[in-house]
Amino acid sequence: MTTSHLQTTGDVKDFALAPKGKARIAWAERDMPVLRSIRARFAQEKPLAGVRIAGCLHITTETANLAITLKAAGADLVLCASNPLSTQDDVAASLVADEGIPTFAIKGEDKDTYYQHIYAALERRPQVTIDDGCDLVNTIHTNRTDLLAEIVGGLEETTTGVMRLQNMVKAGALRYPVLAVNDSDTKHLFDNRYGTGQSTLDAIIRSTNLLIAGRNFVVVGYGWCGRGVASRARGLGANVIVTEIDPVRAIEAVMDGYRVMPLIDAAPIGDIFVTVTGNEHVVDRQHLERMKDGALVANSGHFNNEINIEALEALTTGHTTAREFVEGYHFADGRTVYLLAEGRLVNLSAAEGHPASVMDMSFANQALGAEYMWQHRGQFTPQVLVLPADLDREIARLKLATMGIQIDTLTTEQQTYLSSWQEGT
Ligand SMILES: NC(=O)c1ccc[n+]([C@@H]2O[C@H](COP(=O)([O-])OP(=O)(O)OC[C@H]3O[C@@H](n4cnc5c(N)ncnc54)[C@H](O)[C@@H]3O)[C@@H](O)[C@H]2O)c1
Numbered sequence: 001m002t003t004s005h006l007q008t009t010g011d012v013k014d015f016a017l018a019p020k021g022k023a024r025i026a027w028a029e030r031d032m033p034v035l036r037s038i039r040a041r042f043a044q045e046k047p048l049a050g051v052r053i054a055g056c057l058h059i060t061t062e063t064a065n066l067a068i069t070l071k072a073a074g075a076d077l078v079l080c081a082s083n084p085l086s087t088q089d090d091v092a093a094s095l096v097a098d099e100g101i102p103t104f105a106i107k108g109e110d111k112d113t114y115y116q117h118i119y120a121a122l123e124r125r126p127q128v129t130i131d132d133g134c135d136l137v138n139t140i141h142t143n144r145t146d147l148l149a150e151i152v153g154g155l156e157e158t159t160t161g162v163m164r165l166q167n168m169v170k171a172g173a174l175r176y177p178v179l180a181v182n183d184s185d186t187k188h189l190f191d192n193r194y195g196t197g198q199s200t201l202d203a204i205i206r207s208t209n210l211l212i213a214g215r216n217f218v219v220v221g222y223g224w225c226g227r228g229v230a231s232r233a234r235g236l237g238a239n240v241i242v243t244e245i246d247p248v249r250a251i252e253a254v255m256d257g258y259r260v261m262p263l264i265d266a267a268p269i270g271d272i273f274v275t276v277t278g279n280e281h282v283v284d285r286q287h288l289e290r291m292k293d294g295a296l297v298a299n300s301g302h303f304n305n306e307i308n309i310e311a312l313e314a315l316t317t318g319h320t321t322a323r324e325f326v327e328g329y330h331f332a333d334g335r336t337v338y339l340l341a342e343g344r345l346v347n348l349s350a351a352e353g354h355p356a357s358v359m360d361m362s363f364a365n366q367a368l369g370a371e372y373m374w375q376h377r378g379q380f381t382p383q384v385l386v387l388p389a390d391l392d393r394e395i396a397r398l399k400l401a402t403m404g405i406q407i408d409t410l411t412t413e414q415q416t417y418l419s420s421w422q423e424g425t
Pocket of ligand 1: 158159160161188191192196220221222223224225226243244245246249276277278279282300301302303345346347348353354
């Protein structure tokens with residue numbers, strides 16, 4: 001890459017894809033009314049005028065709408081991919097060609113290019129960072145500490161990123177405050193559950209065209225994403241099995257009506273396995289070697305290390321591509337186990353990620369979070385923060401309003417009752 005030119009354009013696959021990307025961004029925009037209303041206010045008030053923001057995000061139609069919103073607020077924005085396989089190349093092209101937002105992202109880029117793109121985005125010397133998985137924060141804290149002096153704060157989109165940030169706090173390593181957007185109620189309760197639920201099933205169906213009904217569908221991890229994946233798989237008629245390490249989540253899965261068992265017992269009976277834990281090697285060698293012929297393994301957690309791919313390679317004699325995003329690994333005894341989308345988050349790699357309607361709330365949190373971080377610059381020590389509850393509630397209120405749904409309000413009498421302690425039996 002020659003850096004001076006790329007600093008204004010970014011690095012995308014093919015600018016000829018821009019018209020398709022523009023149309024798809026507009027399609028997503030229709031279903032993002034909360035973000036649209038924030039954008040209208042931002043365009044008037046310019047709360048981020050001249051603020052340099054670097055976003056390391058999945059380059060999707062919904063992210064494009066967030067980017068356009070931040071630009072409307074006056075931000076000087078640069079984007080790079082937060083996963084090598086989740087970029088929508090038409091969207092990346094349109095962001096540069098139509099919106100003038102430098103974007104460094106190519107679907108299928110190798111790990112070196114992925115990090116080159118992160119470093120290229122950091123050349124803009126951001127004052128605010130937006131991450132999905134903590135790779136920007138991590139890169140800044142390890143190899144670009146010279147940038148720290150100018151950074152006022154960051155935002156983090158996903159559970160795995162928040163976990164990494166909390167580990168940085170524990171180790172005394174975090175050098176600037178980061179808002180855990182993931183932890184807003186209007187983010188994880190909806191995006192992680194309904195977004196991951198629907199789009200993970202969408203990706204499995206798009207890439208395989210298999211019937212889900214009647215199959216043993218193993219969900220590894222019953223957190224926010226796991227609950228969504230399990231419920232959508234059940235909705236399609238699968239026999240859902242949940243595996244967990246947390247006894248409370250395991251009881252919840254039992255009471256939600258699922259079979260719960262250790263993964264080692266589920267391994268030989270499962271037809272489809274989906275990991276959503278944010279943990280490493282949850283599908284490990286001992287599970288892979290017990291799987292039946294034709295089993296499908298997919299990951300919808302943040303990193304592809306949820307599946308021990310090295311063990312799968314070591315256990316098998318070779319692999320062949322069955323369909324796009326479906327790689328068959330052949331065992332010497334004749335079995336084939338299929339890995340979807342190289343173990344990368346399947347919903348973004350083999351489908352389009354979360355539907356716009358749910359990202360409307362997640363990215364409303366990001367937009368208001370960026371404004372909040374900038375307005376409160378210098379006021380927080382390095383820590384992991386959450387968006388104030390009143391902003392979280394406001395996003396829910398706006399979303400309900402756009403859905404045409406009204407709700408009740410507390411009477412004065414009820415407000416007094418709920419804040420008193422004297423009244424009893
Ligand atoms: N694919 C997407 O679009 C998308 C969207 C949101 C979040 N995520 C990612 O999905 C992952 C899960 O997020 P979440 O919000 O559901 O997290 P969560 O913390 O709510 O749930 C994770 C669950 O996994 C369980 N778990 C951990 N190790 C396990 C193991 N070895 N076996 C079985 N269960 C295990 C935990 O006990 C927990 O219940 C994270 O990596 C997150 O970043 C992906």
